[in-house]
Amino acid sequence: MNKSSIFWYDLETFGTNPQVDRIAQMAGIRTDLDLNIISEEMIIYQKPTPDYLPSIDACLLTGITPQIAMEKGSDEVEFLNKILKEFMVPNTTVAGFNSINFDDEFIRNDLYKNLFDPYRREYINGCSRWDIINLVRACHDLAPEGINFNHKTEKGNTSFKLVHLTEDNNIEQVGAHDAMVDVYATINVAKLIKKKQPGLFDYYFKNHYKNEEKKLIDIADHTPLILTSVNFTTPLGSTRPIAPLFIKDNTVYAFDLTKDATALQEANENEISTLDGIVRFAINKAPFIAPFNVLKKDNRAQRLGISIETAERNLAIIRKDSSIAKKFALSNQEFIKKDSDPDLLLYDDTFTSKRDTLNLAIIQNTKPSDKLFKNLIFDQPKYHELLFRQVGRNWPQFLTDEQKALWKNFCSSRLLQPLSTGIDYFTYMRNIEEKLNSKSVTGKEKLILLALKQYGEAIYSYAFT
Template identity: 30%
Template sequence: DPYTREWQNGNSRWDMIDVLRAARALRPEGIKWPVSEEGMPTLRLEQLTIANGIVHESAHDALSDVYATISVAKLVKEAQPKLYQFLMLHRVKSKVLELLQLGSFKPIVHVSGKYASTKNSLAIVLPLCKHPTNTNGVIVYDLSVDPEALITLSVEDIQQRIFTATKDLPEGVNRIPLKTVHINKCPVLAPVSVISSEDAQRLAIDLVLCRMNIEKLKVIAGLTEKIVAVFSGHSYSEQEFDPDLSIYSGGFFSEADKQKMSKIRSLSPEQLAKADFSYTDPRLPEMLFRYRARNYPDTLSAQDQLRWNDFCKNRLSGQQVGASITLVAYQERLQELRNNCECNKDIINALDAYAIKLSKSTEIKDVGVTIKN
């Protein structure tokens, strides 16, 4: 069951980057906050550890980064214990919902990388409604922006200004600041009372403007229905049809399916190839096939091998949604590293050889770039 690691035994994905953003913006005292060469604030781990005298011997080494992150978390806890405790307590869904208070027209502070670093990655937002297709989503509005567009624009125009990349919007057209807070992803939220008048001035937040925009939102007729239509009409269907990408968006698995899933790792590869689980969830047969192909390729039939090769080819060439990196982009990145980085050339050659092996095994004839020695 892919969900249990997320919640079992009190587990959660509490991302320290947003905790650090909150500490820097709301309670910066007690921590030295580094700036980049361009004079901009930075939360790069290696810079934070240097500024605060934290041992971080091998930046970007996975284990070293883990220890450094733990030390940075301790730093926040010691410097701002009340903030740390509040954010830790309110990382779970039940506490997040207490803060959101849908229908109350009560604003909250939302700290997230969704907001510009020039705005301290922070906004005062108003929770508006539940997301129509994501049970773990609550749609909020950034109160620093006049909501007039929500009144005058059609559902289709609003969708364009939300779901089109900023660089692709027509000149002079601004995004509409509707965001989705994912209550199951430990969002960093706080009551507006954490921002004093001095804090507001330091952070360039206009509290009066925010209150005025709340009053405007209150009187927009049919606002909830309009927003529901906006987000109902935006389709992520390509990704949702791929089981690898839909274990969190496609709903929970039934208890009957979970019991069958729990048996998978106890079976030998040969038993797994012959097993018939008769799942009720349409995602699971494809997930099981990919599990076998990735872990026990020798058990695939000739027909299954062709099916797997076709999947890999489409994923690596970018023809299928969900590719983390295509072969073309992979080799372009290797070329950049070879030209601009004092990297171990043997490692780059090995990575290049791996790409060539993949291209041959999947019959991708043109991967775009050939690495030059």
């Protein structure tokens, strides 16, 4: 039987948009629950594909060029299989620093676009995911003794950047934005908190599982909690008292008890979900929540600028009005803007049918050379296009002449009309030239820019010949 362990990981990416941008590098290592390292380092790269131009700024930040990823990397499917092999070891908690909102989103989108189940690895065989950034925020707000938080942002808020935490606490982090360096820094920050505030560390780790989070949430009685979230961040902290109001799927709708709860009584079902004071958090994203009484200890409420009396008065208003939860149930304000390109449809609000699930399993077990010749019928048309793109991105050598022409046409269209935050090829090349001509560019940066220029010219030539 596999013992419980934590697999710590970090990604370096070719951009910041997980729907559009690609992973460049992944690094990880496994520890036991006492944070002792029990495995070798894992450092792998993912090859870029000719339908995508890496962000210039991302490459300058990490130093990873497309050529490095091409030389050291695997295709997308092989890369993902290597990751899943580690993530899905029974009783593994996959953890990082701001990983749930960034790294995990890249992993999910990469899995989806390559026709894997994007969520299975998060719960199968006792597996889960965790993220210590909210532990750090909670430590600052609730139990800061023994940990230094010296850096501030321009707004005067405490900085929770990994590089600042390591500097403030004399933790070595030579080479920030190197994935393996960041992994070790994350583990060492976790060790510091576990040593200085073991009760807080153990509480959050125990309750990071979705089923444990659910036990703390009482919708019927609106039992108050505290929530630590980046959305609450002020110079005083990131924690507020909340009252849970409604839960849908994995999303909890709650009210910030520092706000005026009479607005909930006055709002109708079409207004309530957009009121000032309504907060949402996902119980499958390891939120930091704790009992309300935690605020009443050690002068915490006063340090955070929170009035216990105001919170309790607003809670009483909510508890007296039984119509509030009903309004949420009737609310129709959750409009989702629908994208049309299949690459963007991970969260398209449709369930995968039994037939599509079966077809996806068939595809995963089919040789690359045969994937496009299965003649499978999908209920969701997006899977036909995703399958074609998967073969083009991973195994273009198995495309027929006609399919190669279609693939190159797709690549050329993406270079000229990229998705979302991307820039077109000609703007991309012009930006590179402008940076190369800048007097502030260092020698190292010039080499990266020249590599990006060469890569851009190469994939343009591929797509248009």
